[in-house]
Structures are given as structure tokens and as C-alpha cells.
Amino acid sequence: MSNPMEPRRPGASESLVSELMMPHQVNNHGNVFGGVILSMVDRAAGVAAMRHAGRPCVTVSFDRVEFKEPIFTGELVTCRARVNYVGRTSMEIGVRVEAENLLEGITRHTNTCFLTFVAIDEHHRPVPVPPLELETEEDHKRHREGKRRREVRMALDEELESSP
Numbered sequence: 734m735s736n737p738m739e740p741r742r743p744g745a746s747e748s749l750v751s752e753l754m755m756p757h758q759v760n761n762h763g764n765v766f767g768g769v770i771l772s773m774v775d776r777a778a779g780v781a782a783m784r785h786a787g788r789p790c791v792t793v794s795f796d797r798v799e800f801k802e803p804i805f806t807g808e809l810v811t812c813r814a815r816v817n818y819v820g821r822t823s824m825e826i827g828v829r830v831e832a833e834n835l836l837e838g839i840t841r842h843t844n845t846c847f848l849t850f851v852a853i854d855e856h857h858r859p860v861p862v863p864p865l866e867l868e869t870e871e872d873h874k875r876h877r878e879g880k881r882r883r884e885v886r887m888a889l890d891e892e893l894e895s896s897p
Contacts, residue, residue, distance in 0.1 A: 737787050740866035743816050743875065748780035751811040754804060754832075764803040770810065770830060771798065774846050777814035778826040782850035785816045785824060786862045789853050793823065796847040796882060802832070804843055809833040818879025822859035823851045825879040847882060 750773050758769045775792055782790035804810055811831050818825040826848045833840040852862045867873050 738861065738863050740864045741785055741816075742866045742868055743872050744868075746781045746785040746814075746816045748777050748784065748814045749811060750777040750780070750814075751809055754806050754808050754810055756806050759806045762803075763805055765805065765808075765810070767798075767800060770800075770804065770812075770844070771795070771846075773810060773812045774798075774814075774828045774830065775848065777812035778828050778846075778848045778850065781814040781816055781826050782824050782852070785819070786850075786852035788860065790824070790850040791853055791857075793849040793851050794886075796849070796886070798844065798846050800844050802841055802843045804832040807835070809835055810843075815875075816865065817847070817875040818883065819862055819865045820883065821861055823849055824862060825849055825883065827875065827879070847879070849883075 752773060754765045754769070758765050760766055779790060779792065809832070811833065812828050813831075814826050814828045816824050817827045828846045828848065829842065830844045830846070831840050832843050851859045854860045865872070865876060867876055
């Protein structure tokens with residue numbers, strides 16, 4: 734890496750985590766435990782964050798995790814993660830989760846998650862991350878939406894802290 738603070742394209746950070754869901758990963762209804770999926774999401778997002786920052790990163794928050802459809806044993810779950818928005822030390826990572834029935838060849842979008850990561854130094858203190866180099870209209874859209882989610886989170890935090 735020639736310049737660690739040189740802007741980076743969102744696509745350069747993309748990561749993919751896939752896993753075949755096995756019987757020990759499902760509840761008594763035959764659905765994969767949400768925690769199994771969240772672990773996969775966190776790992777995929779962590780790789781994207783570290784690729785972008787070029788250094789260790791830690792999870793700060795998960796935003797609005799909504800399971801749209803159940804995932805079943807025997808399905809291949811794929812989490813695709815990518816940096817959407819970058820602040821000074823933090824990054825919003827978007828993760829799309831899909832479940833594929835390998836026997837039928839049907840893939841379903843089961844949920845989307847947004848996570849915030851912070852890059853850290855050797856003392857576990859936040860450090861600046863490179864800015865995003867937005868190339869496509871999709872990059873700009875994700876960046877605008879990520880910035881807006883950050884503003885909403887910060888405003889809600891401020892409102893809740895100031896309430897009696």
C-alpha cells in the first residue's frame with residue numbers, strides 16, 4: 734500500500750462469506766438461528782472494513798436487522814459485504830444475505846444489514862480511515878443513504894441522552 738490514506742473504491746473492499754446450513758444450526762422449527770446468520774454477517778462486514786481501512790477494525794453496532802424470510806437447513810447462505818459510507822474513523826458496511834436451495838437452484842434475498850465498524854491502532858484506539866472514491870451512481874446512492882443513517886443515529890442518540 735503506497736499511501737494508506739489514499740481514497741479507495743467501495744468495490745475493492747467487497748467480501749463474501751458462504752456456509753452450508755447444517756442441522757445443528759437450526760431451531761426446533763427447522764429455521765436457522767438468527768445468531769448464526771448475524772455471526773456470518775459480522776465476519777463478512779469485518780473483512781470489508783479491514784480491507785478498506787488496511788488495519789484492524791472492530792464492530793461498533795448493527796443497525797436494523799430484519800429477517801424477511803426464514804433460512805432452512807441444507808441451504809447455502811451467502812453474505813456479501815461492502816463499504817457504503819466512511820466517516821473519520823468509522824465505516825458503514827452493508828451486507829446482503831441470500832439463501833440458496835442448491836437442489837432447486839432458487840436463491841432468495843433473506844435480509845440486509847448495516848453495521849458500523851471503527852478502525853483501531855495497536856492500543857485499541859480509533860484511527861482515521863481512507864475516504865471512499867465514489868465511481869458509480871450506485872456508489873453515490875449507497876454513500877448518501879449511509880450518511881443519512883448516520884445522521885439519524887446521531888440525532889436519536891442525542892435526543893435520548895437529553896431526555897429526562
